[in-house]
Amino acid sequence: MSKIEIKNVYKIFGDQPSKVLPMVKDGATKEEVLEKTGHTIGLDNVSLSIEEGETFVCMGLSGSGKSTLIRHINRLIDPTSGEVSVEGTNVMNLDQKQLIEFRRHKMSMVFQRFGLFPHKTVLENVGYGLEVQGQKPEERNKTAMEKIEAVGLNGFEHQYPNQLSGGMQQRVGLARALATNTDIMLMDEAFSALDPLIRSDMQKQLMDLQSELKKTIVFITHDLDESLRLGDHIGILNGGKLVQVGTPVDIIMNPADDYVTAFVKDVNRAKVIKAKIIMKPASEANGVDKTNLVKVQEDQFIEEFLPQVVCNNANCEVIDKQGNVKGYITNKELQKSLTKS
Template sequence: MTKIRVENVSKVFGKKVAQAQDLVKQGKSKSEILKMTGATVGVYDASFEVEEGEIFVIMGLSGSGKSTLVRLLNRLIEPTAGQIYINGDDVSKMNKQQLREVRRTSVNMVFQNFGLFPHQTILKNTEYGLKVRGVPKEERKIKAEKALENAGLLDFKDQYPKQLSGGMQQRVGLARALANDSEIVLMDEAFSALDPLIRKEMQDELIELQQNMKKTIIFITHDLNEALRIGDRIAIMKDGKIIQIGTGEDILTHPADDYVRSFIEDIDRSKVLTAENIMVRPVTVNPEHDGPKVALQRMKEEQVSLVLAMSKTRELLGYITADDALRCAKEGQQKLLPCVQKEMNTVPHDLLLEEVLPIISDSPTPVAVMKDGKLAGVLIRGIVIEALAKETSEVASNE
């Protein structure tokens, strides 16, 4: 289900708006338009959709328009042109009362400073948004305690912010934001003021809390590593325009232009690419149906020394080497099932390449890649090494 739909949204600050928009169409830069018209292009012709339960990251350098764009979504900034839909309702056409209701019930915004009230307990801080919305006392207590439990902070509910570490205070702020029952959470550089260790912990907290609470989150950042770590999809902005939208893997493997390419050149792809990105089609036999001669013939055709044993429902049963197949043939076996070796390393399809490396380096056989309990592909040591070598050569060629 689409929670947010943005269609051709623009925001120009200042006068001569129409002239500024025409200059954008002509390919003039943001600074050129400012000199020629005195107007600043905040966002130009942005279009995208965000699905329910998705973490959608908008990233770019300072001045790219990312913070302006997120404020357009709930009309903290009024759009110059375009439509914004939340749950199918056109936010850009709402009156003040309708907009206030959307902000109160559907959309919650989180800024860099979570701003806990020092004179209130952790529980009262977490309840605050629910209290403003008029949620009954007992109900908001239950919801706040649940949010604190999800964040691992329930035992601290009666303490005050000054009694908690900085990182724990940030977790309280995050729990409060996610406890507010808003379907959509807008987070503008929420972790950028934190030191690196706490920042990573907060990213982990957000991912874990999201698994439990399934919010729809728009997350603004200037840090590509952060975007790749938490984002289901990423939109990269430059001078008010969206340059590319895609998954982390999409952006790393198929950058849209030189600007995006410059963003990703220093990224360690082993921390982003998954087993699914580098797996190859497995050579398989069905040992419940095929005999040893079929296995040997398949090995000969594919020029491999083993095949994977797979049921007709794509369940992995093990593997069979050429020696196994020859032994089966000499024993007069009509089916391969008695000769299947079942001990084989497997990895989930979304396991990061950096986590795959130690597994495949110690594995005597290729590693099977599994998705939803079914065989999806196979990892071969040489191909994994080739993928890393390719990255190294790309980095060297860019230096």
């Protein structure tokens, strides 16, 4: 069973969403609905499932409904119609008390503009999730310190958030989300407010943490490079509709419509495609010339090993962290993945 299951969710913003719903279900467009009723469609029949331990990236331009979507998962927003279930429980059936318990123990969230408490120190901010659970200060400070160290902010625990730079503030946000040790992490444009250098730093840090923790992450972004870099699966939203769900390679190689095509047109593929994605599995690689091989880690991006391959005119042997051979990459695969369709 999927960790998170979203079924036919509609969200309409306005005074009387339930009256507009049939119209939307009949296929009226966003513009028609807005003109006729003054209601805005947030989500239009979105269904998707997110598996345990994967990073699911939800991508779209602003106004496409991605932030609305993520808020349905922990029910900060109630859907107009449809079902959201997490680990088999329908979130819509929870009463107020159960909902609070659910938010405390099942998932945590990171916000675009950090959402830190300005009147609390870094330590208190990180321990907030534990504080609302009712943990004693000594206990929660201990956990909070561990997480502060995990994101590399030791020494800053008694500072206030606005004494820190943007990147550091978001690390506090990340540490706060990690502190409650929930299986699911929701990240709402978590890195969008950061400058590019710090952003790629944070992406790296998130990937490192994720490789250890194996949480289920739902990540929202408007940046395609980011989504290709982080996502195991990517869902692309346009005007409240989910237009395509697939692996990064799926999205780049087989864009579902013009919207997605326009999106992926300028992507530097070498930068976002990992070795393991294009490799031929070892079991199917009988015909590969193995005399001249370059060893490549499965998580390396093409640009990282491409120069080596070209210089040596070699094929690649893809290995995992333990050094087991996972597959091979020949010129054919490289060519296919780098050619723009």
